[in-house]
Amino acid sequence: MPRHPERPSASRVARGSLLALAVVALTVLAGCTASAPDAPSASAGPTASATSTPSSTASTPTPQAGPALVPDGSAYDNLPLFTAVTERVWASPDQVSGRAYVDALVAAGFDKAAMEVTYDRTTIDDPAESIMFSVQWGDECLVGQVGPVTGDPVTAVLPVVPESGCLIGNTRPIDW
Template structure:
């Protein structure tokens, strides 16, 4: 037995088709293309590259410069061990620290033996960055400026080179 669509069923189908046609007008007929970077845009460097890692911060406090001070001195120690006072100072100067603000202890004792350690200091804004080099280790600290205006107690080498 075959069922013939009634007039109501035909009207429902027509209404469904009309709604589909109307709703299809709400959908974009062409898909949007995704924007892909061109080779030129991908290879263009940013206007200012941001440094990675610690940097020297002239005019800022000792605490703001300690990471950079330690980075420079640790690399020096890794390459040279305890090293020598002059080369420690020269290395710091080469990396932007002011020689006029530095003090360094002698490389040898009063009787000519190698010093157990070499201490270098940099005065920054009323504070002292201190770095101590031993054959096996490098350590640092930040200490207040002494009443003498210096950072180290006792005999220090003249830095006139």
């Protein structure tokens, strides 16, 4: 029986469904959120050149509470500090504000020029279900994901995405 010219074959429908599923899965795995139209996409930022934390003087020793930045260390060496900062912001009223994570990471000594962050709001101005932020550290990335659908904050060390930096998709400019 001849096939109707406007009706796609079962294999074509299956391929289209698999492609759509793959795109959705990649978007979810990448943690991308919808961004404002015409938002610039992120480019690979410079390698992190973290600054050292202020040193204390002999007359006023400051006890080191918690993890500290390891400027000459690896991304894995700095994951405990990245995670601690993420958890502190998540416990604050600004838990779904990308800027709050960027500012707190800068205050902890991470290089702002090596950071990326996704949008806090969707294109229709609803809160994003999830936001991601990152710090490129050499050829690796410290990546955090938070949001109502994420549950507890998630942090990890991941490889740099070739020709993209740390995050896939549109990211917001860090222009403050």
